Amino acid sequence: MNIELLKKKAAWLRREVFELVAVHKKGHAPSSYSCLDIITTLFYGGHMRVNPKNPKWEDRDRIFISKGHAGMAMYPVLCDLGFVPFEELKKFTKPDGVFRFYPDPSIPGVEAITGSLGHGIGIASGHALAGRHAGKNYRNYVILGDGECYEGSIWESALFAAHHKLNSLVVFVDRNRCCILGHTEDCVQLDPMEDKWRAFGWNAMTIDGHDFAQIEKALQSAYDPSNTRPTAIIANTVKGKGISFMENKPGWHNRMPNDEEIRQARAELDALQTA
Amino acid sequence: MKNEALPRDVFINEIFDEAKRNRNIYFISADLGAQALDAFRKELPEQFIHAGICEQNMVDVATGLAQNGKTVYLYAMAPFLTFRCFEQIKVSLASMHLPATLLGVGVGYSYDDAGPTHYATEDISCMRSLAHMEILTASDSHAARLMARLSYTSPALRYIRMDRQALPPIYTEADTFIIEQGLVEVRPGKKIVLFTNGITMKMAFNIRENLLAQGVELALVDVVKLKPISLERIREVISPYDKIVTYEEHFLSGGLGSCILEAMADAGICKPVLRVGIADNYHCENGGRGRLQKLAGIDVESATKKILEFSNRA
CATH class of the missing domain: 3.40.50.970 (Thiamin diphosphate (ThDP)-binding fold, Pyr/PP domains)
Structure with a gap:
């Protein structure tokens, strides 16, 4: 794993995602930033086996951005890897554009429609079962919001995946501790998060979701041949990570920055790229 | 049967x-x-x-x-x-x-x-x-x-x-066309036709018998396919009849009757329609299915009465 490369890619990706918001005045940058280092590690850390020339390649690894509002974090990556031309970023949410507010499978490289919360693990479990029965070894990654864990369907899926020992399933819980109206522990308590997943029969661990080495280590634990269970990686993250005035501020969930804020954010993100 | x-x-x-x-x-x-x-x-x-x-x-x-x-x-x-x-x-x-x-x-x-x-x-x-x-x-x-x-x-x-229960046979092995047809006339009639399916189709045979005794020959159509309904097929099925009845063990809002009415409208058919189904109410009652149907006004006796009155209406 090349941590310097990952840092560089993550800084580039933050900047690209911000431009989508700054230019088109749409999207959820802070929610994308909390799970962005995880997405970066999966795509640029040698984890996701994909074929941009054949997005539906049967043996591909699958990724489901179950918290669909962060799906836009994948859009520049899909361009960078060659799934979609870079010009499409300029047409984000435009009538003739491929990239939509929330991802759906009409976008090459996107597996499923998300946006409505609580679907990702269930759909990924179907892929995992199909892969197992076909003797394939592809992996199924899910990026789950911690607020998404309020959905009861998540826990139905958690039971199911554990029962079937779907060890090709790796779920990152983006634990940024924010939902729209406030901090999760002030709204409806979610802690102890790791204990919940472990109690449901998962291989569970907690990491710093912005530390590439920890993300890598957690993934290796999931891949360990002795691991027979699905893995839940509780990734402690910061909503809005990378833009100081957005960090850990629930109110920024879907707020659009004004001109001065855009100027400041661009400066901070540019500095990250040159750091 | x-x-x-x-x-x-x-x-x-x-x-x-x-x-x-x-x-x-x-x-x-x-x-x-x-x-x-x-x-x-x-x-x-x-x-x-x-x-x-x-x-x-x-x-x-x-x-x-x-x-x-x-x-x-x-x-x-x-x-x-x-x-x-x-x-x-x-x-x-x-x-x-x-x-x-x-x-x-x-x-x-x-x-x-x-x-x-x-x-x-x-x-x-x-x-x-x-x-x-x-x-x-x-x-x-x-x-x-x-x-x-x-x-x-x-x-x-x-x-x-x-349905949860067994239903009497209305088709034979030779009837391979029923899904393709979607709307299947299982009994002919004169002037008036009833659309239904499932348990109420079973009951409709009894209603038909009751009405025959009153001189009303009710045609029965099995709504095999509720969606989509072929407009061409509904024109074909309805054309010999003057009055239409829909009959269902389902709320009237959006059920089988609505499917037929909407298809009629889309097909440009304007004929009198009587919908027999469950009005807006949940019944928490003992006594079995027959009692529930009676409370909802869709049992054989109630339905026969409603259809006879509709049939006799000028």
Whole structure:
């Protein structure tokens, strides 16, 4: 794993995602930033086996951005890897554009429609079962919001995946501790998060979701041949990570920055790229 | 009319036979059994999935399987298969336009002793609102068999409705056309025609007998396919008749009667229509299905009276 490369890619990706918001005045940058280092590690850390020339390649690894509002974090990556031309970023949410507010499978490289919360693990479990029965070894990654864990369907899926020992399933819980109206522990308590997943029969661990080495280590634990269970990686993250005035501020969930804020954010993100 | 095997068992046996040949078939149950399912579970354990009593996850798992080219069946009591996981069906299956067969058993007041929690008196209105969703109702076991065959020869997003109890045969083995036709005239009549399916088709035969004694010859049409309804076919079926009756063990809002009325409007047919169905009310009552139907005004006696009055109206 090349941590310097990952840092560089993550800084580039933050900047690209911000431009989508700054230019088109749409999207959820802070929610994308909390799970962005995880997405970066999966795509640029040698984890996701994909074929941009054949997005539906049967043996591909699958990724489901179950918290669909962060799906836009994948859009520049899909361009960078060659799934979609870079010009499409300029047409984000435009009538003739491929990239939509929330991802759906009409976008090459996107597996499923998300946006409505609580679907990702269930759909990924179907892929995992199909892969197992076909003797394939592809992996199924899910990026789950911690607020998404309020959905009861998540826990139905958690039971199911554990029962079937779907060890090709790796779920990152983006634990940024924010939902729209406030901090999760002030709204409806979610802690102890790791204990919940472990109690449901998962291989569970907690990491710093912005530390590439920890993300890598957690993934290796999931891949360990002795691991027979699905893995839940509780990734402690910061909503809005990378833009100081957005960090850990629930109110920024879907707020659009004004001109001065855009100027400041661009400066901070540019500095990250040159750091 | 003699009773035969339960439609659900006929359906599942047909799928079981096909699943032995086709390992891409998956049958998922939300903890609902059937006599026919016992052998399936035993002989094809990899193709039978117990979802737990988790309908929401069941739909999402089916979605993932369908995305990988599997032929998927979701099996549960009709109310839980439709309303409980409506959003999952909309988002995961319908909006991604994926094929899956939803086999709902116990439509209408089938689970009569259980109360409104188990009644599926809104399943048609709910499911028909979803894009890409076909809706079929099995009025006898032969129809159930044909629907099972259709489900694997021509997979689509399809809700197949079945009563909990056995229904008397109305078709023969030679009647292979019924799904394609969608609206099947099972008894001829004069001037007045009744559209129905399922349990109320069984009851409609008795209504027809009652009305014959009063000099009214009521034609009976089995609404095999509730969605989509062919406009050409509805013109054909209705053209010999002056008055139309719809009859269902379902709420009047959005049910079979609504399907027929909307198709008539779209086909440019303007004829008097009487809708016999359940008005806006949930009955928490003991006494069985017959009593519930009486309370709802859809039992044979009440329906006969309403139809006779409608028939005699100038």
